[in-house]
Amino acid sequence: xxxxxxxxxxxxxxxxxxxxxxxxxxxxxxxxxxxxxxxxxxxxxxxxxxxxxxxxxxxxxxxxxxxxxxxxxxxxxxxxxxxxxxxxxxxxxxxxxxxxxxxxxxxxxxxxxxxxxxxxxxxxxxxxxxxxxxxxxxxxxxxxxxxxxxxxxxxxxxxxxxxxxxxxxxxxxxxxxxxxxxxxxxxxxxxxxxxxxxxxxxxxxxxxxxxxxxxxxxxxxxxxxxxxxxxxxxxxxxxxxxxxxxxx
Numbered sequence: 336x337x338x339x340x341x342x343x344x345x346x347x348x349x350x351x352x353x354x355x356x357x358x359x360x361x362x363x364x365x366x367x368x369x370x371x372x373x374x375x376x377x378x379x380x381x382x383x384x385x386x387x388x389x390x391x392x393x394x395x396x397x398x399x400x401x402x403x404x405x406x407x408x409x410x411x412x413x414x415x416x417x418x419x420x421x422x423x424x425x426x427x428x429x430x431x432x433x434x435x436x437x438x439x440x441x442x443x444x445x446x447x448x449x450x451x452x453x454x455x456x457x458x459x460x461x462x463x464x465x466x467x468x469x470x471x472x473x474x475x476x477x478x479x480x481x482x483x484x485x486x487x488x489x490x491x492x493x494x495x496x497x498x499x500x501x502x503x504x505x506x507x508x509x510x511x512x513x514x515x516x517x518x519x520x521x522x523x524x525x526x527x528x529x530x531x532x533x534x535x536x537x538x539x540x541x542x543x544x545x546x547x548x549x550x551x552x553x554x555x556x557x558x559x560x561x562x563x564x565x566x567x568x569x570x571x572x573x574x575x576x577x578x579x580x581x582x583x
Contacts, residue, residue: 336362336484339414339426339452340397343373343407343444350430350467355396357476358427361484365421366400367414369407374433378447379406388413407448415455425489426452427480429462430472434498436547437515440561449494453563458489464499471503479507479556493562498547500554510557513548 338358342351346368358364370389387404394400399418403410411426431445440446449459460483464472479497482488489495524530543549550557 336424337421338362338364339411339418339421339423339457340364340366340368341407341410341414341426341428341448341452342368342431343376343428343448344432345369345372346391346394346400346402348432348467350432350464352395353467353473354427354430354462354476355394357473357480359396360477361480362424363398363421364396365414365418365423366394366397367403367410367418368401369410370402370404373407373444374431375442376406376444376447377442378408378450379444380408380412380451381405386413388417390417407444408451411448411451411455415457423457425484426457426459427462428452428459429464429497430467430476431461431463432467433463434465434551435461435463435496436498436551436557437513439515440496440512446494446496446561449496450561450563453494458494460489460495460497462497462499465501469499469501469503472499475499475504475556491560492564493560496547496557496559496561498551498557498559500551500556502554504556505554507556507558508550510547510550510559511545512559512561513543513546515548 340355351368355364389402391400403413428445428448435443435446445463446461449461452459520534522532547557547559
């Protein structure tokens with residue numbers, strides 16, 4: 336099995352190293368990671384500017400490693416382009432430092448990289464944790480990915496978004512997206528009138544017992560299947576009762 340590993344925390348991140356080690360039992364691992372921190376870059380891709388890529392040889396467990404001066408989605412595209420002699424079976428993005436729950440998935444570079452892989456035709460998994468150095472992360476990742484890969488649970492028309500809880504997991508549950516609301520405070524710099532710093536705080540994490548936020552709060556690993564097609568089917572049916580013309 337050929338697996339491309341990407342992330343948004345950058346080539347030096349602990350989560351990336353842990354993930355590559357955990358996947359080493361599954362086949363040949365290739366890495367394509369950003370040169371610098373790319374958290375919350377969402378699904379940005381580089382269009383009008385050049386992207387610089389370095390190949391390094393000292394990443395333990397990797398059969399080929401690229402460092403990209405670009406976004407996580409860029410990393411997926413470049414990894415598949417430069418390693419074009421490899422037929423990738425799976426892309427795994429992570430392990431992200433910080434949970435990606437609820438609306439986080441819209442901003443997350445980790446999740447976006449997995450979505451980009453699926454758009455390009457490769458099954459994908461995104462994995463996040465509030466603390467990638469927690470003692471249970473490595474063993475849990477080995478077991479979880481072994482079950483997912485052995486049973487091909489990634490094989491559907493979307494991606495899997497996995498979130499570890501803060502404490503040792505009590506189990507694993509399949510979830511939907513919950514609610515995670517933020518407050519953003521824009522603070523003007525005292526030294527530069529045109530400069531602002533953004534301070535975030537979480538106002539609320541909520542959801543019923545089938546959501547990722549509920550699982551996170553109750554120390555379960557959440558596994559959420561996410562769609563690429565974001566069409567609102569319920570609204571489309573309602574709209575068609577008013578606008579019922581057909582394309583001819």
